[in-house]
Amino acid sequence: MSRSKYWKVLLLVVFSAVFFVGCSSKESGGEKEENSKKVEQELVIAVNENFISMDPHNTGDTNSNSVQSAMLEGLLGSDEEGKIIKQLAEDYSISEDALVYTFKLRQGVKFHDGEEFNAENVKANFERIINDDSLRLNSRGFNLIKNIEILSDYEIKVTLKEPYAGMLTRFVSAKILSPKVLEGGSEEIGKKPVGTGPFKFVEWVQGDHLTVERFDEYWDKKDRVKKITYKPVPENGSRVAMLKTGEAHVIYPLPSQNIKELEGNKDVEVQKIPSTIARYVSINTMKEPYDDVRVRQALNYAVSKDAFISVVNAGFGLPLDSIIPSKTLHYEKQEVYEQDIEKAKKLLKEAGLEDGFKAEIWGNTNSDTMKGMQFIQQQLKEIGVDVEIKSMEEGTLSDEIYGAQTPEDTKLQMWYVSWSAFPSDPTNATKPLFYGGSFPPNGANTAYYKNDQVDKWIEEVNKTPDESKQTAIYSDIQSTIYNDAPWIFLGVDEILAGKRTNVEGVFISPTGGINVLDANLK
Template sequence: MKSKHLFLMLSLLFVLSIALVACAGDGEPEETTDENDSAEEGSENEEAAGSGGDLVITVPSDVVSLSAQGQNDVPSSNVRENIYETLTTLNDEQEIEPGLATDWEQVDDVTWEFHLQEGVTFHDGAEFNAEAVKKSFDRLADEKIASPYVFLIEQVESIEVVDDYTVRFNLEYPYAPLLANLAHSGTGIMSPTIIDKDYEQLEDGGDVDEYINQNPSGTGPFELEDWSAGESVTLTPYEDYWGDNAKLDSVQFKVVSEQSSRVAELETGVTHVADQIGPNNMSRVDGLPDASVLQSPSVSVSYIGFNIEKEPFDDVRVRQALSMAVDKDQIINGVMNGVGIPAIGALAPPVFGYDDSIEGLPYDVEKAKELLAEAGYEDGFETTIWTNDNEQRVDTAVALQAQLGEIGVDVEIQELEWGAYLEGTANGEHDMFILGWSTVTADADYGLYPLFHSSQQGEPGNRTFLADDEVDELLDEGRRETDPAARKEIYTEVQEKLVDLAPMIYTHHQEYLLGVSDSVKDFSINAQGIYQIKDAYIEE
């Protein structure tokens, strides 16, 4: 069957040519209608609209945390986004829309008020109101929690309860990406009950999120049924959901680490959706009589990072040399089979702040050798590169090993389990590593600040451990500037500075590749890499 290509890139580029803050409007929700509102259970109307089924999605890695404020990784986010909800949301065009907040008002440059949905309850029965919002954000800002998402609200000085369904955000300074940041799953509102109980177990010597990981409770359309660590997570619809109910009977995120095994399960009908099938399996999936490839652009970047705190990567000449010794086209065409857009920096084309005039370091092996010699490594050196068990990342490591060998750099490849990989790179135990970053707010602040600001070293995102005063100053300035044109100029300067500092090799902006059974209807994946399953169902 022919691939289902989601040609979203042009629309994304059009919308994001203006600042996200300008897209927010007055925060008024759009009217929606539900075709099934008047349909009785089991009626012909409901059958026509479609509903039901137990959806199985095979994923390469297990979730790390079920706390909205836990580990910042896509496998965890894909589950959590169905459990928790945020005050604002981003639609397919990356425009800001209402979520748990019905509308909002900017009182002055540093004060925002949000009016909340009424009649909403958490999965554990607790009431959603202004007090619950305040408690969730206060926990996010708590230094004892040390959430990797705290940078999303660093500019928030305090949150006030105005009345039962109104909260006021008091900012330290004007902050343009606020509404976009509040759409990030890391700001998802958690039940005040689980927050209190997690604090209680923390005081008794437990770990942060220990209670919440076993008892997640949000306001989302799905709630946790079961989490068998290393095997699967199963969600079921929340019957008292405040919006239109989910159509599926359940959804299981099943861990199958090997790409070929995920495709095999799709072939045999064991699974309905196979994530990250890889470019090499596209024709295999498209050749199936009852499934096809779902291909979608992203706001993410794939990169090879250097640990700048370790020799010899503390020398910028070494980092530039290795960057110039890598043939990105070979990686895109050889490893990715041509699927992906060459990257010149961390920001993908649809992201606000992207500048296509920036020129990255060229591919120049001879110049790379000269730089190594200048740095005192004329004969090269030995190093290691870490990757998790993602097949394309492993293949990228193999390609890199061969290319760097041409300039005398002997690279040993070390493959780690996903959780250990995240922990090790957050702790700075690596030399080089292969990873990716999704700019889920579609704003340069999120695409650059956590990756390169010195305050974000480790788990929040800066796993290269870059610390540069000029970069920090520019990133701080970009957060405070509210004029879109001035912000773009700032982020252009940041990106040009990062070309010279070379903390990482930006290989490509990926495209998501999934195998989807023809029986699955209304399923998609957004530009942030998050499955859209609320309206999905299985047609028998």
């Protein structure tokens, strides 16, 4: 080959190589750009515990309820402040005697499976709750429903046997399921719910993730993210790391000890929200030695609420100075159990337990719970109470506590836990927790607390439409129960959450629920 031909061939090879690389780089960059867009269509939310069930009529944990609210709607909903708003109901009215609730329903709404929403669907959902006393909503107001009457395709009337002050919030909790999924029974509902919400169910891999995707036929047309993946991440450090790298867009709760490092991150926003979340240790009042009020009061005097807030919550929160948080309607501050070790020891001596005793505390496996239980263990050690910590995965713990069993059969002694209710609903902050008819599995009275006078007051206040009379009754309820000490009263959370700055339309409610109704990525 001549030298001139050789150089021509070489130049052609080089030019082809450069052209190929250039095109490849361009295509590769395009792919990266396209992949980036795809990634930004998925919002990832990391929470601290596993989800238990997707059955909205039988849910007891906030995380499960948060996911459900992305897919399912009630006749009523709640806003960012926890106030009741209209959702599947366009309007509603309550009779003067507080017995009849009439709802005008939204028209043109479809379920994710194509079924049309109407009054018949609402009736079928409510009847499911009424007819199955194993469902948690049954004992939370729906067992008081006397009659459901369909007035038209889009109007329904619900009549109660007796007035119930918290009934509106029950209509918030009772999310409406598709008639087809109702036919599948409780097991199918708990795994694959079908509702009318802005997002529809995709898959649930237990312990790893639950994914929903945008429902493009949703009645309230807005620009929303295409997909949301919820990931249970019990370990605090792992959740924070996911937020920092962008692997998660929202984390809840945000560990308080990580606030300073995140506040200096320009890609992250730290949110602080006043809450109605009460932190406490329920004490089994039917099991020795906890059946002695002096023992329960001694446990309260042994624990410093200020230290709890400082050590466990890194200073974020307030002492729990009543049986309900201060943001709750009809709240009344009580005389706090200030830490007094000598008084606690004196009470134990009076109860015949001068040398203390062995105890067991249960809780889930997330980092904050473990820290809280360790704090209780250390505090009670000062008065000779030797506490053994027993941590369980959330589902197992729920089965142990809410499985069908009598108060005599349960092994539960103490449970480190929290409870939240709508700010406007003191009923749900009292009746499920302290009423004698709310022992598990019918309610969340895991202290097995039974006071006949308190029961009468709770029954009376739920039948009283007069708000001033309600205030007086709730005053008596709070002072009596606080003195009876069925809990170790700890603190009220200031909710801490973290989100990436490109997230919009996601907020945490005062009850700790994650609302993604208008979720999007900028």
